[in-house]
Structure formats: structure tokens, C-alpha cells
Amino acid sequence: MSTVTAEHQWTIDEPSGRAGLRQAVSAEWTKFWSVRSTSWSLIALLLATIGLGILSTHALSTGPATIDPIRRIFVGFNLGQFAIGVLGVLYISAEYGTGQIRSTLSVMPRRSVVVGAKAIVMGGVGLVVGEVLSFVTFFVGDAVLSGSASHVAFGAPGVLRVLIESGLYLALLGLIGLGIATILHNSAGSIATFAGAVLVLTLLVSAMPTFIIHAVSRFLPANIGQTVFALSAPPRFATIPVFSPLTGLIVLAVYAVVLLAAGSFLMSRRDT
Amino acid sequence: MIEARGLSKRFGDVLAVDDLTFDVQPGRVTGFLGPNGSGKSTTMAMIMGLDHATSGSVKILGKQYHELRWPLREVGALLEARAIHPGRSARSHLWSLAQYNSIPKTRVDEVLDRVGLIDVANKRVGKFSLGMGQRLGIAAALLGDPAVVLLDEPVNGLDPEGIRWTRTLCKSLAAEGRTVFLSSHLMAEMALTADQLVVIGKGRLIAEMPVAEFVAHSTGNSYRVRVSSPEALMTVLEGANGEVVLSADGSLLVSGLDAKTIGDLALSLGVAVYELTAQASLEDAFMEMTGSSVEYRGVS
Ligand SMILES: Nc1ncnc2c1ncn2[C@@H]1O[C@H](COP(=O)(O)OP(=O)(O)OP(=O)(O)O)[C@@H](O)[C@H]1O
Ligand SMILES: [Mg+2]
Numbered sequence: 001m002s003t004v005t006a007e008h009q010w011t012i013d014e015p016s017g018r019a020g021l022r023q024a025v026s027a028e029w030t031k032f033w034s035v036r037s038t039s040w041s042l043i044a045l046l047l048a049t050i051g052l053g054i055l056s057t058h059a060l061s062t063g064p065a066t067i068d069p070i071r072r073i074f075v076g077f078n079l080g081q082f083a084i085g086v087l088g089v090l091y092i093s094a095e096y097g098t099g100q101i102r103s104t105l106s107v108m109p110r111r112s113v114v115v116g117a118k119a120i121v122m123g124g125v126g127l128v129v130g131e132v133l134s135f136v137t138f139f140v141g142d143a144v145l146s147g148s149a150s151h152v153a154f155g156a157p158g159v160l161r162v163l164i165e166s167g168l169y170l171a172l173l174g175l176i177g178l179g180i181a182t183i184l185h186n187s188a189g190s191i192a193t194f195a196g197a198v199l200v201l202t203l204l205v206s207a208m209p210t211f212i213i214h215a216v217s218r219f220l221p222a223n224i225g226q227t228v229f230a231l232s233a234p235p236r237f238a239t240i241p242v243f244s245p246l247t248g249l250i251v252l253a254v255y256a257v258v259l260l261a262a263g264s265f266l267m268s269r270r271d272t
Numbered sequence: 273m274i275e276a277r278g279l280s281k282r283f284g285d286v287l288a289v290d291d292l293t294f295d296v297q298p299g300r301v302t303g304f305l306g307p308n309g310s311g312k313s314t315t316m317a318m319i320m321g322l323d324h325a326t327s328g329s330v331k332i333l334g335k336q337y338h339e340l341r342w343p344l345r346e347v348g349a350l351l352e353a354r355a356i357h358p359g360r361s362a363r364s365h366l367w368s369l370a371q372y373n374s375i376p377k378t379r380v381d382e383v384l385d386r387v388g389l390i391d392v393a394n395k396r397v398g399k400f401s402l403g404m405g406q407r408l409g410i411a412a413a414l415l416g417d418p419a420v421v422l423l424d425e426p427v428n429g430l431d432p433e434g435i436r437w438t439r440t441l442c443k444s445l446a447a448e449g450r451t452v453f454l455s456s457h458l459m460a461e462m463a464l465t466a467d468q469l470v471v472i473g474k475g476r477l478i479a480e481m482p483v484a485e486f487v488a489h490s491t492g493n494s495y496r497v498r499v500s501s502p503e504a505l506m507t508v509l510e511g512a513n514g515e516v517v518l519s520a521d522g523s524l525l526v527s528g529l530d531a532k533t534i535g536d537l538a539l540s541l542g543v544a545v546y547e548l549t550a551q552a553s554l555e556d557a558f559m560e561m562t563g564s565s566v567e568y569r570g571v572s
Binding site: 014015017018019023024026027028030031034035036037094095098099100101102103104105106107108109110269271272 | 317320321322323324337338340341342343344345347349351354355356357358359360361364365367368369370371372373374412
């Protein structure tokens with residue numbers, strides 16, 4: 001048996017302080033961009049938003065003036081929200097699916113730091129990508145409409161509000177996807193839940209008795225989206241209470257924060 | 273330095289780890305030995321704070337894992353199943369782990385070189401063979417130049433050259449004063465690599481002793497004895513200060529007595545001796561030791 005030597009002292013370049021959010025964000029940034037699902041989701045998002053915007057405005061460009069051409073330009077955002085939701089889901093569910101999460105938690109055992117870093121990266125990328133797409137979608141759509149009766153000027157009242165808030169909406173939906181998967185871990189289950197909350201729930205509620213529609217509709221993400229990517233709330237909301245776009249976004253932010261906090265709490269409770 | 277105290281883990285009805293208390297000291301290789309399903313990986317997961325102990329506690333470098341300030345600079349671990357996203361390259365995988373602990377980028381290529389993966393650094397991990405995956409896991413464990421190295425079944429899937437390389441690596445890490453804790457279900461490999469053993473079976477501690485002692489114990493005077501009436505002989509052998517274990521198949525495993533004494537005692541008792549063989553193999557000693565606690569046994 002070998003003799004027991006004194007415990008090795010590693011004095012070389014151990015930084016002061018401790019590993020925290022700053023380190024975690026840079027690591028999660030690397031991880032975000034080094035898997036293929038990120039580029040696939042972003043391409044899908046781009047095709048949905050700008051692509052559908054072009055198709056939809058093209059049909060308008062020759063007809064009579066529409067009430068709310070902005071809604072037609074942004075029609076692709078109703079689809080794009082699924083792409084960014086999936087991106088948010090996969091950002092953490094793929095770690096559970098592959099076992100990567102065990103490596104991650106070995107180098108950063110504080111679950112809240114990992115979740116916080118992922119939320120910062122997802123929220124940051126979502127916001128930048130969302131804003132870029134919403135401005136590009138507008139200018140492309142508007143170019144298609146130029147000279148037609150439905151043309152809207154960039155400076156028209158409410159347009160800038162739609163542009164800014166639509167990007168914000170996408171970022172928040174990405175965070176909601178991330179939050180759902182932080183709780184559920186499983187990719188398929190999380191994507192189904194996300195789609196359920198955005199699509200199925202909206203259809204379900206719209207088929208309910210009026211008093212339920214009145215009570216619940218305005219809390220549904222997709223309905224909030226409908227008010228965000230338009231100059232005015234769609235006609236079907238004429239008799240239903242809706243949140244103002246900004247209030248709607250605050251509601252979504254609350255969802256995201258609650259989901260992420262719950263996920264982070266559960267992660268520290270559960271085995272990995 | 274790892275200190276487990278009354279560590280237990282229950283999964284539903286299964287008590288996977290049962291009241292384990294042991295120490296792992298720096299400066300030597302400690303082998304963590306046990307049959308399949310005996311709770312080695314679960315214990316490792318509790319050390320790493322991945323699984324929560326049902327009761328008891330385990331400390332690493334005097335702290336709970338989540339209290340470590342720079343986890344990767346203090347503890348390097350190779351976890352059992354490959355714990356890596358297959359879509360990333362080896363280099364980006366290691367770089368992201370390094371970033372979590374402010375480890376410089378140059379260190380990534382250093383460890384890739386050390387484990388012999390530098391030529392496939394940009395290849396997606398999903399395309400790696402089992403052995404390459406193990407090497408990448410070892411590279412991750414070395415990334416932070418840690419004081420404690422935990423390796424769960426590191427030689428799984430490695431070729432003989434890889435096994436030897438791992439053995440040398442473990443010994444040199446220990447010689448540098450690090451704490452090296454590696455699990456295996458292969459006794460022979462452990463005998464070559466480890467200085468100290470922690471042996472478990474069915475989640476319970478069976479032995480904690482230097483390998484040298486284990487080897488002496490098992491190859492010294494240990495005999496398998498098959499006789500017409502084992503219980504009677506067992507009483508007599510124990511009366512003569514022998515250590516006797518009655519195996520499930522009715523044979524006795526006797527230590528502390530030599531073959532002549534055993535034979536003479538059997539004759540004086542008038543029992544027929546069918547077998548009296550020296551137990552020379554470490555594997556046998558290991559199986560004997562954990563025999564009653566093997567979780568999954570093949571039919572033979
Ligand atoms: N997540 C889990 N849920 C339920 N049971 C589990 C879980 N993880 C492990 N077990 C059980 O705990 C016991 C110990 O398993 P563990 O993987 O720790 O054994 P091991 O010693 O590492 O085995 P091996 O040599 O095969 O790797 C087994 O009976 C196993 O089935
Ligand atoms: Mg195991």
C-alpha cells in the first residue's frame with residue numbers, strides 16, 4: 001500500500017469568489033449555439049414570421065383597404081411562437097434526454113444558477129431575434145403593400161408599439177417553453193404542453209359557455225398575442241374582455257417567471 | 273477527501289444504499305467495488321449532489337457538493353452513463369464546462385490531448401465510440417485540475433491499452449496527492465489499480481481495507497471445503513478458531529486454518545471430504561464476500 005501523502009494543495013490560479021451566474025451565462029451561451037436544434041428552430045421561426053407575412057400581404061396588395069393590415073403582416077407570428085417555444089423547451093429538455101444535465105449540475109450544482117443562466121440566454125436571444133424579425137417582417141410586408149390601399153406608414157400611430165411588443169412576445173413565449181420543460185424535463189411532453197397551452201386551450205375555451213370565455217380568454221397566451229400583433233384587438237374580442245397589449249405581456253412575463261421559479265425549485269428537490 | 277456517514281438511499285421499495293459509512297483519503301487510489309446493482313453509481317450520484325440521500329450525509333473536501341466554490345476545479349467526475357449531449361463537438365462540450373468554472377480555453381485542448389482525442393476535437397460526440405466517450409468523460413474530469421477525482425466504471429468499453437492508460441492515470445493522480453475514487457465490479461482490475469478498497473453488496477458496506485490486506489486475506493489460507501455434513505464440520509472448524517462461511521451451495525469457505533488442519537478435523541469427525549481447494553483467485557474472494565448480496569445472479 002502506498003504511503004498517504006498530505007492532501008494536495010492547489011494554489012494555482014483558483015480565482016477568488018465562486019462560480020456563479022456570470023460564468024453560467026457564458027457557458028450556456030456556448031451551449032445554446034453549439035447544437036443544431038438552435039439553428040433549425042431559428043430558421044423555422046424566420047420562415048414562419050417573414051415568409052407567412054409575405055404570403056399574407058401579397059394577397060392584400062391588390063385588393064381594397066383592410067381594417068388592420070398590421071395584423072395581416074404579422075400573421076406569421078401566430079405560427080412563429082411555436083418555433084420559439086420549441087427552442088425554449090429543447091434548451092433544457094435535451095439535457096435531460098441525453099444525460100447532459102448531469103454534467104451541467106456537476107460543474108454548477110446550484111440549480112437556480114443554471115436555470116437563471118438559461119433564462120438570460122433564452123430571453124436575450126429571443127428578444128434580439130424577436131425584435132429583428134418583427135422589424136424585418138414589417139418592412140418586408142410593408143414593401144409588398146406599398147402603393148396599395150392597405151399600405152401603413154412606419155410612423156402611423158401604434159405601429160412602433162406593435163413592432164417592439166411583438167419581439168417581446170416571442171421572447172416571453174421562448175421563456176415559457178423553457179419554464180415548462182424545466183418542470184417536465186421530457187421533450188415530447190413539454191412541446192405537447194406548450195402547444196396545448198397556446199393552441200388547444202385557446203380552441204377549447206372558445207367553445208365554452210360565455211361566462212367562462214369572459215373569465216378566461218384574456219389570460220391565454222395566444223389571445224394576448226392577437227392583441228399584441230395588431231393595431232387594435234381583433235373583432236371577435238369586441239364583446240370579450242381583453243388585456244391591453246402591455247398588460248398582456250406583463251401577464252406572460254408572470255407566467256414565465258412562475259414556471260421558471262417552480263422548475264428551479266423542483267430541480268433542487270428532485271434526483272437527477 | 274470524501275466522508276460518507278450513514279448514507280442511505282431508497283427508491284420506492286428498493287433500498288439501493290443502506291447505511292454506508294466510509295472514508296476516501298487523498299494520496300491513494302480507493303477502489304469502490306460491488307456487484308451489479310449494489311449501489312455504486314447511486315453512492316457516486318449522492319456524493320455529487322445529483323441524488324438526494326434518504327438519510328445520512330456525505331461530504332467532499334469537508335463540504336456538501338453544492339457548497340463547493342469552484343466545483344470543477346475541486347472535483348472531477350466521470351459519471352456512469354455518458355452524460356453528454358451527442359450533438360455537440362468534444363471541444364464545445366468541454367469548453368462549456370470550463371466556462372462554468374472560469375477555466376481558460378487553452379486547458380480544453382490540453383486535456384483533449386492528454387486523453388488522445390485532440391484529432392477528433394471537432395467531431396460530434398454522438399459519433400464517438402464507447403471508448404472515445406469514456407475518454408471524453410475522463411477529459412472532463414481532468415479539466416479543472418481537481419483535488420478529487422471520481423470515476424464510475426472508467427474502464428467500461430476501453431481496450432486493453434485504454435485500460436492500462438486509465439490505471440496509470442489513476443495512480444499518477446493519486447501520487448500527486450489527489451483523492452481518487454473509482455468504482456468497478458471487476459476485482460482483478462481493482463487489485464492492480466487501487467491501494468484501498470471499499471466493498472459493498474446490496475448497498476451495504478462489506479469491507480473497507482487496504483488492497484494488500486484483501487489480497488493476503490483471500491490468497492492466504494482460504495479454502496473451499498465440500499463435505500458430507502457441512503454444519504457439523506463448521507462447528508468444529510470454528511472451535512479451532514477458523515473463520516467459516518457456509519455458502520448457499522452447501523460448501524464451506526474456511527480461512528485462518530491450513531489444509532492439513534481442515535482435513536484432519538474432518539477425518540476426526542468422520543465426515544467425507546469431497547473437495548478441499550485453495551481459493552487463489554481474487555474474483556472468488558470477491559464473489560465469496562459479496563455472494564449473499566448479489567442482486568442479479570445468472571442461472572448456471
Ligand atoms: N432512479 C432509480 N429508480 C429506481 N431504482 C433505482 C434508480 N437508480 C438505481 N436504482 C436501483 O438501485 C440499485 C443500485 O443501483 P446502482 O446503479 O447504484 O448500482 P451499481 O452498483 O452502480 O451497479 P452497476 O455495477 O450495474 O453499475 C439497483 O437495484 C437499481 O435498480
Ligand atoms: Mg453503476
